[in-house]
Amino acid sequence: MSAFVGKYADELIKNAKYIATPGKGILAADESTGTIGKRLASINVENIESNRQALRQLLFTSPNALSFLSGVILFEETLYQKTSDGKPFVEVLQENNVIPGIKVDKGTVELAGTNGETTTQGFDSLGARCQQYYKAGARFAKWRAVLKIGPNEPSELSIQQNAQGLARYAIICQENGLVPIVEPEILTDGSHDIKKCAAATETVLAAVYKALNDHHVLLEGTLLKPNMVTPGSDSPKVPADVIAEYTVTALRRTVPPAVPGIVFLSGGQSEEEATVNLNAMNKLEVLKPWTLSFSFGRALQQSTLKIWAGKKENVGKAQEGFLARCQANCEATLGKYTGGNAGGLASESLYVKGYKY
Amino acid sequence: MASASAFLLKSSPVLDKSEWVKGQTIIRQPSVSVVRCHPNAPSALTIRAGSYADELVKTAKTVASPGRGILAMDESNATCGKRLASIGLENTEANRQAYRTLLVSAPGLGKYISGAILFEETLYQSTTDGKKMVDVLVEQNIVPGIKVDKGLVPLAGSNDESWCQGLDGLASRTAAYYQQGARFAKWRSVVSIPNGPSALAVKEAAWGLARYAAISQDNGLVPIVEPEILLDGDHGIDRTFEVAQKVWAEVFFYLAENNVMFEGILLKPSMVTPGAECKERATPQQVADYTLKLLKRRIPPAVPGIMFLSGGQSEVEATLNLNAMNQAPHPWHVSFSYARALQNTCLKTWGGRPENVKAAQETLLVRANANSLAQLGKYTGEGESEEAKKGMFVKGYVY
Numbered sequence: 001m002s003a004f005v006g007k008y009a010d011e012l013i014k015n016a017k018y019i020a021t022p023g024k025g026i027l028a029a030d031e032s033t034g035t036i037g038k039r040l041a042s043i044n045v046e047n048i049e050s051n052r053q054a055l056r057q058l059l060f061t062s063p064n065a066l067s068f069l070s071g072v073i074l075f076e077e078t079l080y081q082k083t084s085d086g087k088p089f090v091e092v093l094q095e096n097n098v099i100p101g102i103k104v105d106k107g108t109v110e111l112a113g114t115n116g117e118t119t120t121q122g123f124d125s126l127g128a129r130c131q132q133y134y135k136a137g138a139r140f141a142k143w144r145a146v147l148k149i150g151p152n153e154p155s156e157l158s159i160q161q162n163a164q165g166l167a168r169y170a171i172i173c174q175e176n177g178l179v180p181i182v183e184p185e186i187l188t189d190g191s192h193d194i195k196k197c198a199a200a201t202e203t204v205l206a207a208v209y210k211a212l213n214d215h216h217v218l219l220e221g222t223l224l225k226p227n228m229v230t231p232g233s234d235s236p237k238v239p240a241d242v243i244a245e246y247t248v249t250a251l252r253r254t255v256p257p258a259v260p261g262i263v264f265l266s267g268g269q270s271e272e273e274a275t276v277n278l279n280a281m282n283k284l285e286v287l288k289p290w291t292l293s294f295s296f297g298r299a300l301q302q303s304t305l306k307i308w309a310g311k312k313e314n315v316g317k318a319q320e321g322f323l324a325r326c327q328a329n330c331e332a333t334l335g336k337y338t339g340g341n342a343g344g345l346a347s348e349s350l351y352v353k354g355y356k357y
Numbered sequence: 358m359a360s361a362s363a364f365l366l367k368s369s370p371v372l373d374k375s376e377w378v379k380g381q382t383i384i385r386q387p388s389v390s391v392v393r394c395h396p397n398a399p400s401a402l403t404i405r406a407g408s409y410a411d412e413l414v415k416t417a418k419t420v421a422s423p424g425r426g427i428l429a430m431d432e433s434n435a436t437c438g439k440r441l442a443s444i445g446l447e448n449t450e451a452n453r454q455a456y457r458t459l460l461v462s463a464p465g466l467g468k469y470i471s472g473a474i475l476f477e478e479t480l481y482q483s484t485t486d487g488k489k490m491v492d493v494l495v496e497q498n499i500v501p502g503i504k505v506d507k508g509l510v511p512l513a514g515s516n517d518e519s520w521c522q523g524l525d526g527l528a529s530r531t532a533a534y535y536q537q538g539a540r541f542a543k544w545r546s547v548v549s550i551p552n553g554p555s556a557l558a559v560k561e562a563a564w565g566l567a568r569y570a571a572i573s574q575d576n577g578l579v580p581i582v583e584p585e586i587l588l589d590g591d592h593g594i595d596r597t598f599e600v601a602q603k604v605w606a607e608v609f610f611y612l613a614e615n616n617v618m619f620e621g622i623l624l625k626p627s628m629v630t631p632g633a634e635c636k637e638r639a640t641p642q643q644v645a646d647y648t649l650k651l652l653k654r655r656i657p658p659a660v661p662g663i664m665f666l667s668g669g670q671s672e673v674e675a676t677l678n679l680n681a682m683n684q685a686p687h688p689w690h691v692s693f694s695y696a697r698a699l700q701n702t703c704l705k706t707w708g709g710r711p712e713n714v715k716a717a718q719e720t721l722l723v724r725a726n727a728n729s730l731a732q733l734g735k736y737t738g739e740g741e742s743e744e745a746k747k748g749m750f751v752k753g754y755v756y
Contacts, residue, residue, distance in 0.1 A: 206613035213606035
């Protein structure tokens with residue numbers, strides 16, 4: 001069961017490696033229309049296409065911000081959108097050496113017979129869709145599997161189902177020229193301690209990599225987007241060093257060196273928390289053969305969104321805020337973040353209980 | 358990461374009694390420490406703390422120290438008999454004792470050898486000078502190890518393949534071996550490419566290894582995990598690569614399911630090479646490339662050491678291949694655990710004669726030194742003897 005080496009193999013390896021460039025990371029700007037509606041609602045902005053376009057334009061044309069990014073994940077609508085000057089967003093990114101990516105899953109549905117566990121949809125015509133996205137300029141994809149911790153969760157069913165789903169998605173992407181970001185998110189919801197999260201993370205990742213190997217996925221042409229290992233949202237917080245040790249240990253036990261980069265999700269962490277934790281991980285003096293970077297949505301955009309508030313006159317300031325977060329996280333991937341270049345906004349928790357993406 | 362590991366290992370996650378008793382599906386506990394929960398009585402949960410966890414990590418690191426590798430001298434009595442027969446000696450305990458005394462007493466052996474795997478008889482033996490074998494090794498700065506499997510037997514329902522016995526009573530045996538001074542264990546499963554391998558055989562090999570590894574760690578022994586993919590066959594290197602990827606994926610998945618702590622194990626894989634009867638041979642560079650690719654795709658970085666077996670390669674071949682692998686940086690200590698590839702010339706030089714002991718020990722040190730250099734990527738191959746270049750592949754070799 002060798003890895004599948006199809007016609008895109010070299011390109012996949014090259015793109016995955018580029019996205020994992022030390023000092024760069026990913027902006028997750030792939031909120032579905034429904035989800036972005038919630039964001040816009042929080043700043044009293046109507047959820048219409050022109051507003052969605054305006055927000056994304058704000059982000060992608062932020063002066064100098066793109067230099068800290070190696071990739072941006074887009075929602076389908078955005079992949080085909082343009083700036084107000086008529087330039088396709090995809091071109092804006094490409095010109096700035098940022099690889100466009102595309103969310104390809106179609107959301108989660110509940111697994112009957114479980115206590116609220118889910119599986120992810122999106123396989124129908126996935127191959128054909130990937131081909132279309134490749135034509136439109138996308139070179140990587142993202143698919144979010146969700147697991148939770150509870151007295152009997154994650155269940156064997158949930159682990160197997162989500163691992164198999166990720167593996168199937170991954171190989172289909174690779175057949176069609178897209179680097180798959182493999183995202184098995186374990187939600188922070190709950191009152192469990194960090195050890196329980198570590199246990200669940202190690203178990204889930206072991207199952208994920210077994211499934212990827214069984215499906216002949218070329219690991220050198222993938223990226224991993226895991227949760228950090230933290231206490232549950234209802235439990236007392238722990239210092240960044242502790243989060244770093246548990247997280248890196250879990251990854252050292254499960255992720256083969258062939259994977260070029262690990263790009264963390266921020267979950268519900270505040271902007272500052274996410275950056276500080278990433279920084280602590282990169283400062284650890286232990287062998288980490290993969291790049292440890294970011295693929296942040298809320299943790300890059302939250303304060304930018306609030307500053308913008310939908311008003312044209314705020315765009316400049318909002319873009320400055322965005323640049324600051326990008327820069328901070330870039331420093332964190334190099335273990336060089338000295339902290340505190342935020343204010344109240346960046347320290348705001350972004351946790352939402354039972355968060356539906 | 359020493360302090361971090363210590364921190365993590367001391368505080369072990371515990372299965373809540375209510376979770377256990379419910380009998381529902383619970384998430385498996387991680388190998389953050391070696392915790393086992395045994396509900397001996399309905400109302401009492403005996404929680405065995407991971408008392409060996411720190412020691413396991415330390416032992417594994419010691420065996421995986423730079424410039425050193427393992428001397429495998431754990432031939433069963435029957436196999437040792439074959440070795441002795443090849444130099445015209447009778448298979449008696451005295452002869453086995455004499456030979457093993459020669460090996461463990463080679464002066465300065467500990468400079469190149471970090472661990473020695475013993476057979477059970479040898480673990481309890483003394484040298485011909487009346488000193489415990491184990492004590493001689495420890496004095497030489499060599500960690501004693503013990504073979505704990507009970508050999509290969511036919512696997513019913515397979516394609517004429519085998520499986521490895523030895524789990525029965527393994528907990529008490531490993532505990533006893535620890536008392537006697539052993540600090541690591543070895544268990545050899547095999548997979549045969551000409552016979553498939555069948556999914557059944559691969560699964561059994563991987564699961565058996567995982568069970569053995571968990572039990573060993575519970576009793577203070579670092580398990581060497583050895584799924585040997587036999588050299589037999591005329592298949593090419595690509596086929597070996599394909600099979601190896603499957604085998605290692607299974608092995609690591611089951612190790613994880615059995616809550617084995619990866620910082621406290623060592624691996625003993627076969628290198629990725631063409632089959633012994635394949636017409637197309639591979640250069641050391643090719644062997645290194647394929648083998649490293651396999652390791653990068655399957656081995657988590659938490660594993661401290663990978664000690665390759667020689668499996669019938671000539672002494673020089675085994676050294677050259679190891680050296681090629683250590684030319685580029687990689688995350689693990691990549692070294693050797695050789696039996697025939699260390700002992701062959703030594704055995705022949707001894708020939709059973711006391712007057713040859715010193716010369717034989719010299720040749721052992723020469724091979725040990727060569728492989729030590731190979732571990733550091735510095736082997737040059739100067740001055741190798743003809744004997745050392747002789748292939749040692751035996752078709753259908755029964756260990």
